[in-house]
Amino acid sequence: MSLDLTLCPDCGAPAEVEWRAVMESTDGPVEHARVRCLRGHWYLLPVASLAGPGCRLAQSPTSFRE
Template sequence: MSLDLTRCPDCDAPAEVEWRAVMESTDGPVEHARLRCLHGHWYLLPVASLADRAYLER
């Protein structure tokens, strides 16, 4: 199992994607991810917003 890494939206430190889930919205299903960074910040946000915060290129 490999780590899914990105950058923290707050402090730009490396952050791990802890889990992903598809949530319903009025515009249809949207994939979300929960992030936790090295400094303890955490976020639940749409995966589409992670594209510009890639930490490791795939």
């Protein structure tokens, strides 16, 4: 099983995407994710707002070990 990692939108620490789900909105369905960082913050936010492909952590799950 591989981890789906991103950065915490609050503190920038490594964060795990715990689950994803599609939720209805007035503009149509939007994919959301529950994200929890190493410092204990957690968020439920649209997947589009997660750290994108330019994020080293999103590209390489082991990059925070460097």
